[in-house]
Amino acid sequence: MRLADKSAVVTGAGSGIGRTAAQRLAAEGAAVVVSDIAEEDGLRTVEAIRAIGGTAEFLACDVSDEQSVTRLFDDARRILGGLDLAVNNAGIGHTPARLHEMPVETWDQVLSVDLRGTFLCLRAELKIMTEIGHGSIVNMASNAGVKNAPQMAAYTAAKHGVVGLTKNAALQYARDDIRVNSVCPGTVATPGIAGFPDDIRQTWADLIPMGRLGTPEEIAASIAFLLSDDAGFITGTNLLVDGGLMYD
């Protein structure tokens, strides 16, 4: 699955799945632009990649902001000399709440980062990839993109949107040698879920047929596979990496 001589951008790469995915792509030989809204976290990912002899640069970006995304991909293309691979991973969750009690601000914030952010990045990546004539993209969905996440209406709606957007983009660009897939993790032990109360996290682990949370490394491996030429005939797929949760 070597990704030598490939160039990649990973958003939300300052933590959790994004950081681990950036490290995995770099370990496979790709030159990686590590992007995140949190500068210090992103720089730590770059340090970790360089420490193992990989190639990485940090570029700050708020994926929900159009100008910020335009700047990210202009700069990334210049630094990388192109763009072969992209992982649209940046995303946020929200405090569980019954829908009628959910603040409108929560809805707007989650849709803006998780769905609008994915759209803005995808749009910028496809502009570059149609020009250079190839590419492979992975969007970060979630188990909440294919089934209900209890009391997480905004997150469920946003991630269902990511799955739909992935299929749409995959078919629009299938004849441009650009593949677009999504990954649907079940619950994964990352800093992103560390803020939830212990009892909620335990409930999530108990819900998974394999009886444990996933690891960021397991998700990163699936991302690397979908990006690689080993997945050359796969586009529009939504890969479940969820310990069996979907079919329980």
Ligand SMILES: NC(=O)c1ccc[n+]([C@@H]2O[C@H](COP(=O)([O-])OP(=O)(O)OC[C@H]3O[C@@H](n4cnc5c(N)ncnc54)[C@H](O)[C@@H]3O)[C@@H](O)[C@H]2O)c1
């Ligand atoms: N952890 C899980 O159980 C799980 C399960 C399914 C899907 N996911 C998805 O995987 C992705 C990563 O999740 P994680 O658990 O690693 O989260 P995390 O919180 O550990 O990392 C998310 C990163 O995204 C960055 N980010 C947040 N808002 C941003 C913005 N507006 N612009 C740019 N960067 C921004 C954060 O600074 C952080 O570094 C998310 O899209 C999440 O929805 C996570």
